[in-house]
Amino acid sequence: MSTDTPELAFEDGLLPAVAQDTATGEVLMLAYVSRDALEQTRETGLAHYHSRSRDELWQKGATSGNVQHVEEVRVDCDGDALLYLVKQEGGACHTGYETCFYRSLDGEQVAERVFDPEEVYE
Numbered sequence: 001m002s003t004d005t006p007e008l009a010f011e012d013g014l015l016p017a018v019a020q021d022t023a024t025g026e027v028l029m030l031a032y033v034s035r036d037a038l039e040q041t042r043e044t045g046l047a048h049y050h051s052r053s054r055d056e057l058w059q060k061g062a063t064s065g066n067v068q069h070v071e072e073v074r075v076d077c078d079g080d081a082l083l084y085l086v087k088q089e090g091g092a093c094h095t096g097y098e099t100c101f102y103r104s105l106d107g108e109q110v111a112e113r114v115f116d117p118e119e120v121y122e
Contacts, residue, residue, distance in 0.1 A: 009080040010035065014050055017082040019060075019092065022071050028092035029100040031060075033082060041070055047084055064120045066090030091115050 008015060014032040021028055031049040033041070037057050040048040047060040047068035061067030068086040075082060091114040093100040102111035 006075045006079050008038075008075065009078065011080065014052070015080060015082055017049065017084050019047060019068055019084045019086050019088075021088050021092075022085045023087065026099055027101055028068075028086070028088055028098070038073075038082075041073065041084070045070055047086060060092075061089065064090065064094070064115070066092065066115070066120075068092070094121070096120075 013034055015038075016030060017033045018030050019028040020026065032052055033048070034050040034057065037048040037050045040046075040057065040059070044059075047070050049058055049060060050056070051058050059067070067089050068084065069089070070084050070086050072085040073082055074085065088098070091098045093102065094117060095102075096113040096115045096117045097111050098114050099111060103109050
């Protein structure tokens with residue numbers, strides 16, 4: 001197997017990154033990473049992302065305590081998307097759910113809340 005580092009195709013300085021729970025296989029969230037976010041993730045072992053709405057680097061769980069311990073980062077075949085394989089502490093979604101994908105296209109809630117966001121984000 002080759003150990004060459006894949007070239008990453010950052011578009012406008014960002015790459016989409018999917019976070020997947022290594023224990024359950026559940027897809028937890030989709031966010032974006034900058035080069036700085038990816039570097040911080042590699043240095044600390046904790047998931048870092050780039051907030052497009054705030055235009056800043058953020059560590060997942062810095063406010064809520066619901067951090068993601070990154071066990072591996074994978075790159076897709078085109079180098080334009082990442083997969084963070086994580087051990088999630090608490091819920092991944094800022095709305096209080098374990099996953100951001102907690103409802104169906106028909107609006108059916110398919111998961112339960114694991115924390116109250118009003119208590120966490122004061």
